[in-house]
Amino acid sequence: MTRYDRKEGDLIIGAGSTSAMITLRERVTHDGVVINLPVDHTAATVTAALVETFAAVPAHLARTLTWDQGTEMARHLDFTAQTGIPVFFAERSSPWQRGAxxxxxxxxxxxxxxxxxxxxxxxxRVSGVVTDLNTRPRKSLGFQTPAFRFRQAARAA
Known part of the structure; x- marks a missing residue:
């Protein structure tokens, strides 16, 4: 049985390390999410943004989150308490553990x-980019799109 419930996350940081974006990707469908953090990327801000984002994801499509060891996830226990989703951490200097x-x-x-x-x-603008990325056919998906695969997974409750 294929499980469509493993998310991977990270931050991309803007110039001067002030702004950031959270990136999330589901490992099987390749569905991606981008959350803009224009003011800061503190643990409190990241946790609040993740809780809000995961509230909109069907429960069977969000059972785990794997992250690197950045300080932005210092409140991961708060995230887990609010969502029921455990957070796993990749080993240091091991980006392949969150390859998707x-x-x-x-x-x-x-x-x-x-x-x-x-x-x-x-x-x-951010929403448009996410739409572009999720509707781009991928060779690894048999030239289907992440959006198509995610819709299939959402229906397969």
Whole structure:
């Protein structure tokens, strides 16, 4: 049985380390989410944004979250208490343990390059980028789109 419930997450940081974006990717469907954090990326801000985002995801599609060991997840126990989703941490210097998310970060950086101010992007712009990425056919999905695969998984409750 294929499980569509394992999310991987990370932050991409903007110029001057002030702005950031949370990136999330589901390991099987490749469905991605980007959350803009224009003001800060403290543990409290990241936790609040993740709780809000995961509230909109069907429960059977969000059972775990794997993250790197950044300080932005210092309140991971609060996240788990509020969502029921345990957080697992990849080993230091082991990006392959979150390979789907690292790949997604590369795709996101095509739209939001390194050393740019991420705070200038509107919610509509970020949403448009997510739509573009999730409707881009992928060879690894038999040239289906992540959006199509995610809809299939959502119906397979």
């Amino acid at each position: 998310n690292e790949n997604f970060n590369g795709l996101v950086r095509q739209y939001f390059p390194k050393n740019t101010d991420l705070s200038v992007h509107s919610a509509e």
